[in-house]
Structure formats: C-alpha cells, structure tokens
Amino acid sequence: xxxxxxxxxxxxxxxxSIPFIFSLLLLAAPLTMMFLLSFWTQDYLTLDKTFTxxxxxxxxxxxxxxxxxxxxxxxxxxxxxxxxxxxxxxxYFISFHGGERKALWLFLITIPFWxxxxxxxxxxxxxxxxxxxxxxxxxxxxxxxxxxTFLLYNANAVVLALTHGWAPFAILPIFVSxxxxxxxxxxASTDLGDSAIDQFFRIILPLSAPGVIGAALIIFIPTxxxxxxxxxxxxxxxxxxxxxxxxxxxxxxxxxxxxxxxVSSLMIVSFISIVFVLxxxxxxxxx
Amino acid sequence: MINQVEVKNVYKNFGDVxxxxxxxxxxxxxxxxxxxxxxxxxxxxxxRLIAGFEMPNSGDILIDNKSMDGIAPNLRPTNMVFQNYAIxxxxxxxxxxxxxxxxxxxxxxxxxxxxNKSLELVGLSGLNNRSSNALSGGQKQRVALARALILKPKxxxxxxxxxxLDKKLREQMxxxxxxxxxxxxxxxxxxxxxxxxxxxxxDKVAVMFDGKVEQIASPRELYERxxxxxxxxxxxxxxxxxxxxxxxxxxxxxxxxILGKFELPQNQVSGNHVNNKLTLGIRPELISIxxxxxxxxxxxEGEIEEISYLGETTYYKIICGKDIExxxxxxxxxxxxxxxxxxxxxxxxxxxxNIVGFSG
Ligand SMILES: Nc1ncnc2c1ncn2[C@@H]1O[C@H](COP(=O)(O)OP(=O)(O)O)[C@@H](O)[C@H]1O
Ligand SMILES: [Mg+2]
Numbered sequence: 103x104x105x106x107x108x109x110x111x112x113x114x115x116x117x118x119s120i121p122f123i124f125s126l127l128l129l130a131a132p133l134t135m136m137f138l139l140s141f142w143t144q145d146y147l148t149l150d151k152t153f154t155x156x157x158x159x160x161x162x163x164x165x166x167x168x169x170x171x172x173x174x175x176x177x178x179x180x181x182x183x184x185x186x187x188x189x190x191x192x193x194y195f196i197s198f199h200g201g202e203r204k205a206l207w208l209f210l211i212t213i214p215f216w217x218x219x220x221x222x223x224x225x226x227x228x229x230x231x232x233x234x235x236x237x238x239x240x241x242x243x244x245x246x247x248x249x250x251t252f253l254l255y256n257a258n259a260v261v262l263a264l265t266h267g268w269a270p271f272a273i274l275p276i277f278v279s280x281x282x283x284x285x286x287x288x289x290a291s292t293d294l295g296d297s298a299i300d301q302f303f304r305i306i307l308p309l310s311a312p313g314v315i316g317a318a319l320i321i322f323i324p325t326x327x328x329x330x331x332x333x334x335x336x337x338x339x340x341x342x343x344x345x346x347x348x349x350x351x352x353x354x355x356x357x358x359x360x361x362x363x364x365v366s367s368l369m370i371v372s373f374i375s376i377v378f379v380l381x382x383x384x385x386x387x388x389x
Numbered sequence: 390m391i392n393q394v395e396v397k398n399v400y401k402n403f404g405d406v407x408x409x410x411x412x413x414x415x416x417x418x419x420x421x422x423x424x425x426x427x428x429x430x431x432x433x434x435x436x437r438l439i440a441g442f443e444m445p446n447s448g449d450i451l452i453d454n455k456s457m458d459g460i461a462p463n464l465r466p467t468n469m470v471f472q473n474y475a476i477x478x479x480x481x482x483x484x485x486x487x488x489x490x491x492x493x494x495x496x497x498x499x500x501x502x503x504x505n506k507s508l509e510l511v512g513l514s515g516l517n518n519r520s521s522n523a524l525s526g527g528q529k530q531r532v533a534l535a536r537a538l539i540l541k542p543k544x545x546x547x548x549x550x551x552x553x554l555d556k557k558l559r560e561q562m563x564x565x566x567x568x569x570x571x572x573x574x575x576x577x578x579x580x581x582x583x584x585x586x587x588x589x590x591x592d593k594v595a596v597m598f599d600g601k602v603e604q605i606a607s608p609r610e611l612y613e614r615x616x617x618x619x620x621x622x623x624x625x626x627x628x629x630x631x632x633x634x635x636x637x638x639x640x641x642x643x644x645x646x647i648l649g650k651f652e653l654p655q656n657q658v659s660g661n662h663v664n665n666k667l668t669l670g671i672r673p674e675l676i677s678i679x680x681x682x683x684x685x686x687x688x689x690e691g692e693i694e695e696i697s698y699l700g701e702t703t704y705y706k707i708i709c710g711k712d713i714e715x716x717x718x719x720x721x722x723x724x725x726x727x728x729x730x731x732x733x734x735x736x737x738x739x740x741x742x743n744i745v746g747f748s749g
Contacts, residue, residue, distance in 0.1 A: 289442055290475035294489035294536065295463045304488075308479050 140361035149358070157362030167346070167363065171370065174342040177257055177332075178325040181264035185321050186314060188265065189272035193313075194306075196273075197280035208277070211270050219267060223334045226263045230254040230335070255337025263335050264325050272317035279313025280306070315382045319375055326371050343367055392454070393418040393576045394439065394544055399448030401434055408434040409445070410600030416544075416578065416593070421570050423579045423587040426597035427623070432580040433472075435597075436546050439578065441465045452543060468537035469546040473553070474529040476521045482508070483517035485532050489540045507535040510569065527558050534566075538573060547579045551586065563590055584624045588612065596620050616659045618668060618747050627670045628716050634658070634667030634746060641746060643667065647689050647709055651741050660748035668747045673719035675740040678705065678729065688736040691716065693729055698722075705729070707737065 140157055143150040161167050196207045214222060229235045230253040237249035253259065283306065291301045307314075325331075329344035336342070343363060350360035394416040401409040408431045416422045424432040437443045439450055441462035450457045452466055468489075477485050486504050495503070508514050511531040524532065530550060537545055550566070551559045567590045570577045581587050587594045588608040595605045604616040615621035618629065632645040640652040648669070658667070694715055695706035705718040718737070729735065 284473070284475065286471050286473055286475040287477060289462075290469070290471055290477070291488070292442075292461075292463045293440065293467075293469045294540065295492055297463060300491075305477065 136361045136364055139358050140365045142358045144356045144358050157359045158366065160359060161362050161366050167343070170341065170343040170346050171367070173257065174326050174344070174367075175370070175374075177260050177264070177340070177342060178322055178328075181261045181268070181325055182318050182322045184261065184265045185268050185272045186276070186317050189269055189276055189317060190314065192269075193273045193276035193280055197277055208274075211273055214267075214270065220330060220334075222267055223263055223331050226259065226266070226335050227254065230259055230262075254335055256339045257336065258340075259335040259337075260332050260340040260342070263331050264321075264328065267331065268321045268325065271320050275316040275320065276310060276313040279310040279316075283309045312382060315378055319378050322378075323371055323375060327367060391418045392416070393420070393452065394422075394578070395451040395454075396435070396439070397449045397451065399435070399438060399445045399450060401431075401438060401443060401445050407600045409438065411448075412597075412600070412602050413448075414595055414602060414605055416576060418576055419574050421567065421577045421579070421590060421592045423581055423591040423594045424597060425581055425584060425587040425594050425623075428582055430597045431600040432582075432597055433548055436469075436548055436578060436580050439544070440467050440469050440546050466543040467546055468540055468542040468544075469548065470530075470533045470537055470550050472548045472550070474526075474533040476524070476529050476532055478521055481517070481521060482513065482519045482524070482532055485521055486535045486539055488536055503539055507539040510538065510572070511535045512565070526553055527562065530554070530562065534569070538569075538575070542575060544576045544578060547577060549580055549582070552581075552583070559586075566590060588624070596623065598623075612672075613743065614657065614745060615670065618670070621670050621745070621747070626673050626717050626719075628673065628676075628714070630669045630671065630713055632667050632669050632746075633665055634748060635665070641667075643669065643744075643746065645669065647713065648739065648741070649687075653741075653744060653746055657744070658746035658748060660746075666748065670745045670747060671716075671739060672743070673704070673717040675743050676716060676718045677738050677740075678707075678718060678720060678735050679727075680736075680738045687738055689739070691735055691737050693731050693733050693735060696729065696731060707735065709737070 141153050141155070143152070143154060143156055192211075196204055200207050227234070231237070232249050232251065232254075234249075234254070236253060237246075240246045241249065287305055287309070288301060291305045296304060326342075327344045329342065329348055332340045332342045332345055336345075344367075347360045347363050347367070350356045350363065354360075392415045396412055396414045399409055399412050400407070410431070412431075412435060424435060426432050434443060438445055439452075439457075441457060441460060441464075457465060477488065480488070483504050486507055487500055490500055490503065504517065505514070508516065511534050513528065513531050513535065516528070521529070521532070533550075547566075551562050554562060563586060566577075566579075579587070579590065588611070591608055593605060593607055594611055596603045596611065598619055604611060604620050606614070606616075611620065611624055615624060615627070618627075621627040622629075630645060630648070632643050632648070634644075635642050637652070639655055641655060641658045642650070642652055644650045689709055691707040691709040693705055694708050695704075697704040701722055703720050703722055705720070706715045707718055708715045716737070
C-alpha cells in the first residue's frame with residue numbers, strides 16, 4: 103500500500119509548521135548551540151573548537167560548583183515544599199468553601215501578577231532589610247533594640263521570597279485537581295465511617311496528587327535556575343548556580359564553562375523531574 | 390413489628406424551598422421500604438436526612454428508638470448506595486469493598502474472607518483486583534452494594550440505584566436487589582421515581598408529592614385503593630369519571646349517567662364530605678369489551694378511538710359519550726382472540742365492585 107498524506111494530515115502539518123519552525127529556531131537551536139559550546143574551550147578572546155570534556159570535569163570537580171548545585175537544589179526543593187504546603191490549604195479553601203465566590207478568589211490570587219516579579223522581590227528587601235519594615239516594627243514593639251541582621255541576604259530569605267513569588271502557580275493546579283474530585287466520593291467516605299481527617303488522607307490527598315505533583319514541578323523546574331531572587335535577597339550565602347552561570351558568561355568571559363554548567367543543571371533538573379513524573383505515574387496507575 | 394426507623398414530623402427547607410414538609414413515617418425491621426414520587430418531591434432530601442447528610446429544621450429521626458439528632462453520618466448505623474455509585478477511582482474493587490472495615494480490628498485473613506463473602510453476595514466473585522475504572526455500570530452498582538453491606542448496617546439507603554442502568558439490566562437488578570434484601574434481612578429504604586420499580590420491589594411504599602407524604606401502603610393497596618387522585622394517576626393509569634355521591638348508612642350511594650346507580654363500601658371512598666360531588670376511579674383492567682354474558686342493563690355503548698398493541702396486552706381508548714373523557718381499557722391478549730378495529734362500536738362492562746371514589 104502506498105503511503106499518502108490525506109487532506110486532513112496535510113492541513114494538520116500546515117497548521118503545525120509555523121509553531122514548529124518557531125520553536126525550532128527559538129528553543130532547539132539555542133539548546134544545540136549551548137550543547138556544542140559546552141564541549142569547546144575559551145582561550146581568551148578566541149574559541150577553541152576542539153571537542154573536550156574539560157568543562158564538565160571542571161564543573162564536576164571544583165568544590166564551588168558542587169556547593170552551588172547543592173545549594174540551588176536545596177533552596178529550590180525547600181521553596182517548592184513550602185509553596186505547595188502553603189498553597190494546598192488556600193486551594194482547598196477556595197475549592198471547598200469558596201461557594202459562589204470561587205471566581206473572585208481566583209481573581210484575587212492573580213493580583214500579585216499585576217506588578218513585576220522584580221518589584222515584588224525588591225519589596226522583600228524593603229520588608230526584611232536592616233532598616234526595613236519588619237525590623238522597624240519589632241523595634242517599635244520594643245521586642246528588639248538592634249535591627250536583626252539574619253533576615254536578609256541568606257538562603258532563608260531566598261526561600262521565603264520564592265515561596266511568596268510562586269504561590270499562585272501552585273494554587274491553581276492544586277485547585278483544579280481538588281475541583282475535579284466528585285463530592286459524592288466525600289459523602290461516601292463519611293458514610294463508610296471516615297472522620298474528616300481520615301477522609302483527607304484517604305480520599306482528598308490521593309485524588310489531588312496529580313495537582314500537587316504538577317504544582318511541585320511547575321515551581322521546582324524554574325526556581326532551580328532562578329538568578330534574580332538570589333541576586334536581590336540572597337547575599338553571598340544565598341547565591342545559586344544561575345548566578346555563577348551568569349558570571350561565567352559575562353564577567354569571567356568563559357562561555358563554554360557556563361554552557362557546561364547550564365547543561366549539567368538541565369540534566370539534574372530533568373532527572374529529578376522524571377522521578378517526580380514516574381512517581382506520579384505509579385501513584386495514578388489506577389486511573 | 391419493631392420500628393427500625395421512625396421519622397417524626399420532619400421539616401427541611403432550602404431557603405424558600407420546602408424540600409421536606411412535615412413528614413412522619415415508620416419503617417419496621419427487615420422491611421423493603423420505598424419512597425416514591427415525581428422528581429423534586431423531596432425523596433433524596435428525606436433519605437439524606439436519615440443518613441445524616443442533612444439536618445432537619447425541626448422534627449426528629451429515630452433509628453432503633455434512638456434519636457439521631459446531632460449524630461454525624463459516619464456514626465449512624467446506616468449506609469448508603471449513591472445514585473452515581475461513588476466508587477473510589479483510586480482503589481480497586483477489594484479496596485473499595487473493604488473501605489469501611491479499616492476501623493474494625495480485623496486480621497488480614499478475616500478481612501479477606503469478608504470481602505470475598507460480600508463480593509459473592511453481589512455476584513462479583515474473583516474481581517478483587519479489578520481496577521474500579523474497568524467496571525461497567527452494573528458492576529459498579531454491585532461494588533457499591535457490597536461496600537455498604539459488608540458493614541452490616543441496620544438500614545441500607547438506596548438513592549435511585551437503578552436509574553442509570555438500561556431496561557433489561559434494571560429489571561434483573563430489581564429482582565436481585567429484592568432477593569438480596571431477603572437474604573441479608575437488613576431494612577432497605579429505596580428512593581425511586583419509577584412506580585413499577587417501587588411496586589415490584591417493596592413491602593411498603595410511601596408516595597410523596599411536594600415534600601409531603603400522601604399515602605403509605607403496600608404495593609397492592611396503593612394500586613387498588615389509592616387514597617387520592619394524585620396517587621391514582623401517578624401509579625399506573627386510572628380513568629376518572631365525575632359522579633354524584635351520598636352517604637347511606639355504611640355505604641356510599643353513587644349515581645352517574647352512564648354507570649347508572651350503585652353502591653360503594655365506605656372504605657373504597659376517600660375524603661370526608663361525600664355529599665354530591667365525587668370522582669370515581671376505574672382501573673383500565675376493570676373494564677371488559679363485549680363480554681360473553683352480563684346483564685344487558687350494565688352495558689355501556691362505546692366506539693374505539695385508538696388501539697395500542699403491547700404484546701401481552703392491548704390498550705384501547707374508547708369514546709363513551711361527549712361529556713366524559715375517553716375510557717382507557719386494558720385487555721390481556723390470548724392467541725386467536727377477536728381483533729377490534731378503530732371506529733368499531735363495542736359494548737363495555739365495568740366491574741363496579743372495585744371502583745374507588747375520591748371526594749373533596
Ligand atoms: N442542597 C440543596 N440546596 C437547595 N435546594 C435543594 C438542595 N437539595 C434539594 N433541593 C431542592 O429541594 C427539592 C427536593 O429535592 P430532592 O430531595 O432532591 O428531590 P427528589 O430526590 O425527590 O427529586 C427540590 O426542589 C430541590 O431543588
Ligand atoms: Mg433524587
């Protein structure tokens with residue numbers, strides 16, 4: 103039998119071609135270039151294009167990179183954990199007690215997006231700073247006499263700022279998965295003897311797992327590579343791998359090393375994300 | 390008989406809607422009791438009040454003489470089979486069935502035995518590990534039943550459990566449910582809008598309209614002695630004919646142009662003031678067409694207007710005069726019997742002993 107495109111298939115390809123070319127140019131091409139670049143070396147102003155693993159070996163052996171990778175993962179996973187932990191009750195409230203005002207609540211959640219992320223992060227400096235809102239308030243309350251210095255410019259501040267900045271992204275997918283739970287399942291569980299707590303752990307949590315895992319991925323993936331937040335509120339103790347990549351690309355003028363760090367970072371994030379997804383699959387096998 | 394469930398003057402409003410409007414009823418132990426009524430009459434609300442998912446505005450519900458006031462649904466001796474079955478999608482058949490057993494201190498083997506027993510009871514033996522998404526509607530129904538019955542509730546509540554099934558399966562499940570109820574001996578309260586379902590399955594039926602119970606009776610009584618025109622026309626078909634009635638000792642004297650004069654026993658006439666206006670109710674099968682022998686005076690002349698052949702039976706619409714509605718007549722078919730044609734003139738005979746009257 104001859105293989106032919108029928109009209110619909112042709113039409114489909116035509117429709118797809120523009121976004122396809124677009125993503126090829128803007129996504130695949132830079133990624134490929136980055137990948138190639140990571141196997142070259144920078145020799146002052148010239149680029150040595152002989153294939154080498156030198157950059158990867160450096161990325162894997164130099165303690166500073168290991169430290170930054172580990173710190174990035176810890177900060178990002180912690181932020182993810184707290185964001186999801188805080189987002190869940192909010193999503194739960196809107197879904198189960200939002201009544202007729204669900205749309206309003208969801209609208210209110212998007213309000214922070216009306217200001218830029220940069221400004222929101224900058225405001226954390228105003229809140230947590232030496233002469234900031236929090237310190238002034240505590241001094242006014244006479245709870246402290248000297249401003250606290252551990253509030254800002256460390257990893258905790260980064261986690262705090264990320265948790266705040268990404269909360270809406272976690273609330274929405276969790277909300278959707280909670281909305282999808284058939285309410286008669288909750289009545290059935292009560293009818294079969296479950297208390298409210300039993301019901302939460304036996305029905306609500308397992309059935310909202312797709313949303314929770316989705317939310318975790320949505321936050322984990324971009325926050326590992328974040329560099330604005332650590333730069334603004336992280337100080338030196340809160341710097342992350344993306345800050346180093348930026349330095350290598352610009353000031354240090356070592357694009358190949360930066361590329362190798364980027365690719366390594368990409369690999370690590372992909373690996374962890376795949377673990378998340380597989381866990382999701384396993385959990386939801388029965389759906 | 391022991392009263393298992395007692396509903397005492399219960400009211401339940403949703404805003405302006407009086408969903409349950411002063412209902413009282415008693416259900417004895419081991420009874421198959423049905424709540425029958427048109428959609429929106431408050432059946433589900435009443436069932437949910439018994440289950441504890443709704444709290445009455447006033448009145449009380451007793452189970453085994455114990456007031457259920459303030460007792461949460463998870464602590465009541467009732468279990469429910471939901472209209473959409475509410476099977477937990479993340480659990481397999483056995484896990485669904487065992488869902489309510491967790492709090493009971495049982496060994497693994499005891500649990501497994503109970504699961505197998507209840508699956509056998511509902512005809513799902515061996516499906517323990519089947520994913521709940523791979524079940525058909527009928528199978529989900531059975532899982533929901535097994536899941537509730539395994540807990541040995543005092544009362545099993547069923548909200549339109551068969552309405553989502555196709556006709557054949559529904560009829561099969563009706564008799565299975567009835568059989569199951571006899572085997573387990575648990576009190577069943579079934580909500581349905583299908584009069585046939587209520588009549589075939591129940592020991593007793595409460596007919597509800599607009600949040601109120603209109604009649605509580607056995608299926609036979611409900612059909613043969615409906616207490617109101619509404620009940621009579623909701624359950625099966627009834628011919629209504631206006632007549633003049635008057636009290637005469639223990640009997641009611643009835644007079645009508647085409648039926649002539651006759652008497653009805655008092656218990657066949659409902660309502661208080663029997664003077665003058667009376668509506669007579671005649672079931673279609675009480676009327677026979679061209680009977681072989683009958684007193685000639687009792688014949689009513691008519692003309693066939695419409696014929697519906699239904700296999701075992703035939704329905705006729707027969708015009709008997711301008712001032713009354715055409716009469717619905719039902720005859721049993723037998724092979725080689727006489728065929729009538731539309732427009733044919735026939736003589737009708739009515740079994741007057743079983744006519745009922747409604748007054749007021
Ligand atoms: N939770 C509720 N909120 C508001 N009105 C309700 C609610 N439940 C039922 N009703 C109303 O109460 C009436 C009876 O409903 P229901 O008991 O479901 O009737 P049935 O089961 O006989 O069809 C209906 O008019 C319905 O709209
Ligand atoms: Mg209903």
